Amino acid sequence: MSKMLKILEIGNPVLRQKSTAIANITDPELDGTIADLMATCDAANGVGIAAPQVASSVRLFIVASRPSPRYPHAPTMAPTAMINPQIVDRSGELVSGWEGCLSVPGLRGSVLRDRAIEVKYLTRHGELVHQELTDFVARIFQHELDHLDGILFPDRVSNSTDLITEAEYMKIVFD
Ligand code: ZN
Numbered sequence: 001m002s003k004m005l006k007i008l009e010i011g012n013p014v015l016r017q018k019s020t021a022i023a024n025i026t027d028p029e030l031d032g033t034i035a036d037l038m039a040t041c042d043a044a045n046g047v048g049i050a051a052p053q054v055a056s057s058v059r060l061f062i063v064a065s066r067p068s069p070r071y072p073h074a075p076t077m078a079p080t081a082m083i084n085p086q087i088v089d090r091s092g093e094l095v096s097g098w099e100g101c102l103s104v105p106g107l108r109g110s111v112l113r114d115r116a117i118e119v120k121y122l123t124r125h126g127e128l129v130h131q132e133l134t135d136f137v138a139r140i141f142q143h144e145l146d147h148l149d150g151i152l153f154p155d156r157v158s159n160s161t162d163l164i165t166e167a168e169y170m171k172i173v174f175d
Pocket of ligand 1: 100101102103143147
């Protein structure tokens with residue numbers, strides 16, 4: 001049975017730690033952690049969640065892009081657990097986009113990210129995946145990878161005027 005986990009909020013020191021790589025992919029506890037993360041992400045209407053957000057300082061996150069009230073144009077994909085994820089190449093083409101975070105409630109920020117990235121990660125079954133991600137999914141990956149290094153999206157806004165409330169953000173999206 002998967003369970004909803006408490007999501008840590010900005011200010012909690014765990015969110016600022018550098019997470020450690022998962023050494024034992026066959027650890028039976030890992031499946032439970034992944035199921036709990038997926039359930040927590042789903043219940044919170046998130047498009048991604050990283051293990052440190054639920055106080056587990058390991059290199060694991062879920063990418064679960066789908067349209068939601070906050071991201072009406074997000075593509076739909078099966079929620080995917082990515083273990084020991086890495087960026088191996090970047091397009092170098094930076095695009096700005098609005099981001100939020102389950103650990104930074106009520107705020108949105110405009111953040112520059114690479115439009116396309118080449119990544120690798122291990123699946124929950126220990127298979128090495130090497131793929132190219134673009135646009136919104138590439139943005140989620142970069143945001144979640146930051147969590148594993150103790151970085152939150154407000155650290156990435158180039159100007160503090162690019163930080164706005166969720167209510168103001170909704171006006172922009174639905175204008
Ligand atoms: Zn986040």
